[in-house]
Amino acid sequence: MGAETYHERGDTQTVVVASGGRRWGDVVEADAMARELARRGVPERAIVRERCSLSTRDNARFTAEALGRRGIGRAAIVTCAWHMPRAVALFTRAGLEVEPVAARDGRGAPWPSRLWRWGVERLLTQV
DSSP states (O other): OHHHHHHHHOOTTOOEEEEOOOEETTEEHHHHHHHHHHHTTOOGGGEEEEOOOSSHHHHHHHHHHHHHHTTOOEEEEEEETTTHHHHHHHHHHTTOEEEEEEEOOOTTSOHHHHHHHHHHHHHHHTO
């Protein structure tokens, strides 16, 4: 969804932040995302890697810092709809003006899973 959003809205000044510090063996989440963005046609020059975050709170803080160094104060946040309220709150708290862009939200998941995710997100939004 990030690549699609870039192609629909991006220009020569647009950057896409691939974020996440989680590792699976030798693969860092942000690097895997960056490779997929490039595979989907996002120019390498437009991809910024944030490789330190282990939570949405970290992601908001480190992304705001990375964008701030580039003089950027606005960001479109691409995430699933059930995660969006918390992401918007944390990125706003980190100092960014945000525009939510909902990705596909997994409506095919069983209702107990969707209910669990909704409850966790509600709880974490209060933190």
